[in-house]
Amino acid sequence: MIYLDNAATSYPKPREVWEALEKHWFYSGGNPGRSGHRLSIAAGRAVLDAREELAELFHAERTEQIVFALNATDAINIALKGVLNPGDHVITTSMEHNSVIRPLRDFERNGGSLTVVNCSAEGFVSLEAIAKVIKQDTRLVVVNHVSNLTGTVQPIKDIGRLCRDRGVLFMVDAAQSAGIFPIDVQEYHISLLAFTGHKGLFGPQGTGGLYVKPGVEVRPLRVGGTGSRSDIQYQPEFMPDRLEAGTVNAFGLAGLAAGVRFIKRVGLDSIRAKELSLTKSLVAGLREIEGVLVYGPKISELGSGVISFNISGLDGAEVAAVLDEQFGILTRPGIHCAPLAHETIGTFPYGAIRLSIGYFNTESDIEQVVEAVSIIAQEGRKENLSNERN
Ligand SMILES: Cc1ncc(COP(=O)(O)O)c(C=O)c1O
Incomplete structure (x- = not known):
């Protein structure tokens, strides 16, 4: 099997992630921060450990500026619903995922105003346009x-x-970049950074979070038990408890911390360099095949391991099914929760087939994918030709 759906969720995860989960299951199974016994303290330590790893990875000013959430979508909702007021104006781009677009369309319906800046057909936004x-x-x-x-x-x-220069808050959706690209929230003047745990960070599903710059006021989306200041009936004001009501996924976070440690050991630069080298081979190979159209940046401007393509005259879902069933290659066809992005690159409403490379893919995987797509394109041409003759 060749897994090329890492943009949906990374697979496989490093072995040490599984080992950390197993260790947590047996030795740290208490409720983090809720009791004083050894299992509760161990669980609390696991959560703090994940927070510290992520604060260091993103260069956060303080550990408590990392707030845990269910995934990137949850973090984006905590941020948008927590900082925006009716009457505010928000700017975003036409390459956003529905996890950003849908909360912003809701905001618009409730009295906010939204400007969507159009990106180029390769997906780039211009600074001047913003x-x-x-x-x-x-x-x-x-x-x-x-x-x-x-x-x-x-x-x-x-x-x-x-x-920063114009006095506007800046939020980054790092769902596809965290764990692969260096992100320095201070150097990049980021006010809010939403990340998911189960993609590039190699954590389990059900983990993710939000970095909040000190001084940025985020109203809590949820209030309730935090294990801290149990004597008061109001949500604590201090971070991260202010934005973290209810028991966090300590088990998942133990795995996420191990994922981040793996990334730090291998190095972000090595991970990105490997993924980029494989992506360049893949795009170069696909572009050689008659009838294949690869979308997105030119090879010299490629930056990440995500690409999309179509084969002229063939349905993307059918191509993906043949890749899976006949070649054991797992991809994702369709709209990818990003209708606006598909409109931007000219593939709406029929969509495209996405191939997303991860750290554990190899040159041999890429050769096999190019070969498989080439066979499918050739068969498709033959079939179209015979349909035309009939
Ligand atoms: C760019 C982007 N933003 C947000 C999300 C949502 O991530 P999650 O499903 O972890 O909430 C995704 C997931 O595919 C994504 O690719």
Whole structure:
């Protein structure tokens, strides 16, 4: 089997992630921060450990600025619903995932105003286009760091500087970049960073979180038990408890911490270099095949391991099914929860087939995928030709 759906969730995970989960299951099974006994203390230590690993990875000012959530979608909702007020203006891009677009459309329905800046057909947003639409009442700019459709990498450092200079909050959706790209929240002037645990960070599903810059006021989406200040009837004001009501997924976070430690050991640069080298081979191979159209950046501008393509005259879902059933190659066809991004690259409503490379893929995987796509394209041409003759 060749797994090329790492943008949906990474697979396999490093062995040490599983080992950390097993260890937690047996030795740290208490409720973190709720009791004083050894199993509760061990669980609390596991949660703190994950928070510390992530704060260091993203260069957060303080550990408590990392708030845990269920996934990137949950973190995005905590951030958007916690900072926006009716009457605010928000800017985003046409390459966003529905996890950003849908809460922002809700915000618009409830009295907010939204500007969606169009990106190029390769998925790039221009700094000038964002600068031009910042107004007096603009409160926030939201940008997807790495596209889940084309892998296009946005210039978040420049956008962060622009937002800082214009006094606007800057939020980054790092669902596809955390664990693969260096992210320095202080250097990039990021106010809010949403990440998911189960993709590039190699954690289990059900983990993710939000970095909140000190001084950025986020109203809690949920309030309730935190294990801290149990004597008061109101939500504690201090971070991270202010934004973390209810028992967190300590078990999952033990795995996530191990995933982050794996990344630090291998090195972000090595992970990205390997994925990029495989992606370049893949795109170069696919572009040689007659009838194959690869979307997104040119090879020289490729930045990540996510690419999408179609074979002329063939249905994407059928191609993906043949890749799975006949060649054991797992991909994702369709709209990828990103209808606006598909409109931007010209593939809406029929969609495209996405191939997303991970750290554990090999050159041999890429050769086999190119070969399989080439066979399918050739068979498809023959079939189309005979259909035309009949
Ligand atoms: C760019 C982007 N944002 C947000 C999400 C949502 O992530 P999650 O499903 O972990 O909430 C995804 C997931 O595919 C994504 O690719």
